Amino acid sequence: MSDRPLPTIYPETQFYWDGARDGKLLLQSCPSCDKAYFPPRPFCPTCGSRDVVVSEASGKGRLYSYIINHLPAPGYEPPFTVAVVMLDEGVKMVANILECPADPQALILDMPLEVTFEQRGEIAVPQFKPAGDAA
Amino acid sequence: MSRASIAIVGAAETTRMGKVPELSQTGLHADAALNAMADCGLTPADIDGVATGGHDVAEIIQYLGITPTWYDGTSVGGCSFITLVRHAAAAIESGLCRTVLITHGESGRSNNRSHRPIFPSMQQQEFESIYGPLFPPSRFTLPVMRKMKDDGLTEEQLAMVAVVQREWAAHHPRATMRDPITVDDVLNSKMIAWPFRLLMCCLVSDGGGALILTSAERAGDFPTKPVYLRGMGGESAEGPMISQMESFTSSKAFRVSGKMAFDSAGITHSDVDHLMIYDAFAHLPVYGLEDLGFVKPGEGGAFVAEGHTRPGGALPLNTNGGGLSYMHSGMYGMYALQEGVRQMRGVSPAQVPDAKLSVVHGVGGMFSAAATAVLTTEDRW
Numbered sequence: 185m186s187d188r189p190l191p192t193i194y195p196e197t198q199f200y201w202d203g204a205r206d207g208k209l210l211l212q213s214c215p216s217c218d219k220a221y222f223p224p225r226p227f228c229p230t231c232g233s234r235d236v237v238v239s240e241a242s243g244k245g246r247l248y249s250y251i252i253n254h255l256p257a258p259g260y261e262p263p264f265t266v267a268v269v270m271l272d273e274g275v276k277m278v279a280n281i282l283e284c285p286a287d288p289q290a291l292i293l294d295m296p297l298e299v300t301f302e303q304r305g306e307i308a309v310p311q312f313k314p315a316g317d318a319a
Numbered sequence: 320m321s322r323a324s325i326a327i328v329g330a331a332e333t334t335r336m337g338k339v340p341e342l343s344q345t346g347l348h349a350d351a352a353l354n355a356m357a358d359c360g361l362t363p364a365d366i367d368g369v370a371t372g373g374h375d376v377a378e379i380i381q382y383l384g385i386t387p388t389w390y391d392g393t394s395v396g397g398c399s400f401i402t403l404v405r406h407a408a409a410a411i412e413s414g415l416c417r418t419v420l421i422t423h424g425e426s427g428r429s430n431n432r433s434h435r436p437i438f439p440s441m442q443q444q445e446f447e448s449i450y451g452p453l454f455p456p457s458r459f460t461l462p463v464m465r466k467m468k469d470d471g472l473t474e475e476q477l478a479m480v481a482v483v484q485r486e487w488a489a490h491h492p493r494a495t496m497r498d499p500i501t502v503d504d505v506l507n508s509k510m511i512a513w514p515f516r517l518l519m520c521c522l523v524s525d526g527g528g529a530l531i532l533t534s535a536e537r538a539g540d541f542p543t544k545p546v547y548l549r550g551m552g553g554e555s556a557e558g559p560m561i562s563q564m565e566s567f568t569s570s571k572a573f574r575v576s577g578k579m580a581f582d583s584a585g586i587t588h589s590d591v592d593h594l595m596i597y598d599a600f601a602h603l604p605v606y607g608l609e610d611l612g613f614v615k616p617g618e619g620g621a622f623v624a625e626g627h628t629r630p631g632g633a634l635p636l637n638t639n640g641g642g643l644s645y646m647h648s649g650m651y652g653m654y655a656l657q658e659g660v661r662q663m664r665g666v667s668p669a670q671v672p673d674a675k676l677s678v679v680h681g682v683g684g685m686f687s688a689a690a691t692a693v694l695t696t697e698d699r700w
Contacts (some may be wrong), residue, residue, distance in 0.1 A: 189449045197445060223446045223560070249567055252513035257451035263513070268461055268562045278447045278461075278562045282565035288513060293468045295452045309449060 186260030188304050197224045199238060204308040209241040209299045211273055222275040243299035245271040245312065250285045259304075269297055269312050283313040322670035323698045324546035325408040329359035329531030330546075330660040333424070336526035336646050337495050344432035347424030348379050355420065356511035356527035359541045366531075368416030370407055371423065372399025373436025373650050379422055381651035389416035395556060396437050396683030396694050397597055401532075401690035404656065405552040407532050417533060423611055424527035425648035427489070431525075436650055437684055437689070439557035447562060453600065456520050457512040459685040464514065464568035469568050469617075472605060474514050476620030478505035480642050481518045482599040483629040488640025490669035490684045495522050496644040513664035521600035521642035521651070530660070535698055546663040548591045549586065549676065549693040549700065553579030556688040564686055569615070572689035573610035577680060580691035581612070585700075587690055588613050592674035595655040597681035598641040604628070606634075611691070631667070638662065638669040652690070653680035 200223075203210035213220040214228035214236050225251035227234045250267035253260075265281045282300060284290050301308040304311050331354035333339065333347055342350060348371065355361060368389040369380050389410045393399050398579035400423050407419040426432045452458045466472050482502055488494035500518060507516040540543035555575035557564060565571050581587070588611075596607030605619035613634065614622045622628070628636035639645040639658040646654060659677040661667035677694040 191449050192441070194327045194441070194446070222563070223442050249462055251452070251460050251464070251515070252510075252537075253457040254510050254512060255457055256334050257453050262449045263510075264451060266450055266457055266461065268465075268567075276562050278450045278452070280450050282329075289437055291590055293464060 185318045190304055192305055196226050199215045201307060203240070204301055204310050207301055207308070208282050209310050210238050211241045211244050211275065212238050220273040220275050241299070242272045243295045244315065245269040247281070247291060247293055247295045247297055248276060250281070250291055251291070252288070265291060267312070275312075279310065279312040281313065282311050320699055323535040323549065323695070325532055325548040325556055326535045326545040327530055327532050327548070327660055327694070328538055328541040328545055328672065329355040329356070329361065329529070330353055330655055331355040331358045331529055332654070333527040336493060337524050338428055339426070339525035340429040340431070342431065342525070344374065344424050344426040344428070345382055347426060347525065348374060348422045349382055350425070351527035351529040352379070352383055352420055352422045355531050356630045357536035359505060359543050361418070361531065361533055366418050366420045368410055368419035369401040370401060370419060370421045373425065385415065386422070389419070393557050395439065395688035396529055397599065397652040398681030398683035398688055398690040400653040400656060401552070401679060401681045401692050402554045402683070402688070403620065404530065404532065404548070404692050405554055405690065408551055411532065411534055416538065419532045420529060423650060423653035424649055426525050427647070428523050429647040430526045438531065443559045447560060455685060456515060458561055459600050460512050460515045460602070461503055461561050462564060462580060462686070465515070465567035466523055466602070472620040473602045474506060475502055476605070476624045477514070477519055477601040479624040480503040481505045482596070482603050483623060483626070483645045484598065484637050484641045486629050487638045487669050491639050491645060492668060494640040494645045495524060498634065506543060515600065518643070519593050521599045521647035522644070524646040524648050526646050526648045526654070528657045530656060538698070544664045545698070546660050547695050547698050549695040550583030552583065552693060553577060553679065553691040555579070555688060556683070559684050561685045565608060570606050570610050570682070570686050570689065572686065573606060573680070573682070576689040576691045577611040580678070580693050584693040586676065586693065590676055591634070593638065593659065593671045593677040594636045595659050595677065595679040596636060597651055597655055598637055598643055599651065600684065601643065603682060605638060611678070611680060632660070635671045638667060640670065655679050655681055659692070663696050
């Protein structure tokens with residue numbers, strides 16, 4: 185898997201990838217809006233406040249939408265799942281669904297998922313898999 | 320009573336479309352531009368405003384030998400050209416220039432070009448591309464399973480979008496794909512990105528198109544039948560990360576742009592004789608029909624499947640066959656405009672009888688941006 189694409193990390197997103205390396209999915213949120221947001225940026229996209237905080241997400245979510253990709257991608261063997269996960273914190277993010285066949289019969293919308301981390305060289309990439317209690 | 324202030328007086332596509340390996344992308348721009356100028360009897364010396372998307376507007380200016388007093392290089396993807404119609408209208412109305420040339424050229428198939436036409440998004444690359452959706456068929460389609468679950472949209476309804484548009488393409492000698500297809504043909508075509516099969520995805524073509532706009536009061540000076548803008552159209556954007564769309568069943572950019580265009584034109588849906596909705600993939604006309612308000616949310620798929628948009632239906636949609644069957648260079652918006660102009664001139668090979676008003680709606684990027692134009696045969700209303 186080490187030839188899968190690596191993210192280009194920028195100063196504003198370094199904390200996110202540092203957290204992933206430590207096995208934590210970090211999300212920013214705005215205390216005054218009481219709202220988490222994604223992807224990372226050093227201000228709240230709802231109100232513009234720079235007064236935002238970083239905290240560890242629950243790592244729980246559900247399968248919000250997906251495609252099963254039959255097109256090539258470096259390090260991937262098609263077909264593979266590209267999903268949008270709705271985190272319990274109310275933000276959406278893209279992930280592959282690991283430990284689950286790339287098969288519509290196995291990919292049930294709204295099924296519970298939990299975060300896991302995929303090592304790509306020095307970088308750990310947040311991923312999701314079916315939640316333990318649903319297996 | 321309102322009077323039109325802006326007219327499209329010149330319009331043309333490239334001499335050839337589909338596979339045009341003998342021209343560079345710059346050459347496709349120039350071929351389309353020269354054809355549009357010939358259409359209305361102008362030369363480069365008559366043009367004082369130039370606009371294009373996905374290509375350096377200054378290169379087009381230099382290549383064609385134009386000395387402009389206004390230019391616009393808005394590049395938000397395929398709807399850029401519909402956006403640029405709006406921007407050009409504003410520029411002409413405010414006196415920044417008199418005669419605007421909008422060009423599109425794209426060597427999407429032969430790849431005779433130095434760059435891709437859409438800016439890469441840093442956040443999209445960092446947080447989406449690393450998971451493998453590297454091409455439009457695996458990104459643009461990401462919201463659709465959610466829409467299928469929430470709205471009851473079916474694979475068969477998506478297939479019908481392709482079937483109906485092929486019926487329209489059969490009328491067009493220049494359409495790339497003209498042979499009839501069935502729902503089974505679509506569903507049995509090669510799987511690209513579940514639930515999307517090959518025939519639910521757009522073509523990949525070479526081609527171009529160009530428009531020439533000026534003030535409505537000058538429209539009589541040209542040999543062509545003028546096509547007027549009704550109102551100023553609309554535009555909006557939500558951004559290049561499709562996973563961050565506010566809703567997966569509706570495009571906010573579509574809704575904002577569409578409402579702005581309808582309000583500015585002072586029209587209702589029953590006024591629309593002809594409709595173009597940019598279809599890079601089969602779900603886009605479904606979102607477009609709903610988000611522009613032609614049907615209620617969730618009813619777009621059934622509306623198409625019931626035949627309302629096919630030849631002879633109440634709402635002729637994508638009458639050139641669309642990006643699925645006519646051509647799709649990568650930024651298809653210009654071809655939607657060209658078919659809208661042909662319909663208003665009364666010269667489309669798939670002419671809608673007595674059509675007086677056409678709405679042309681486009682997407683930019685992958686639900687990233689949107690623009691809407693309202694074209695009409697009438698100079699007052």
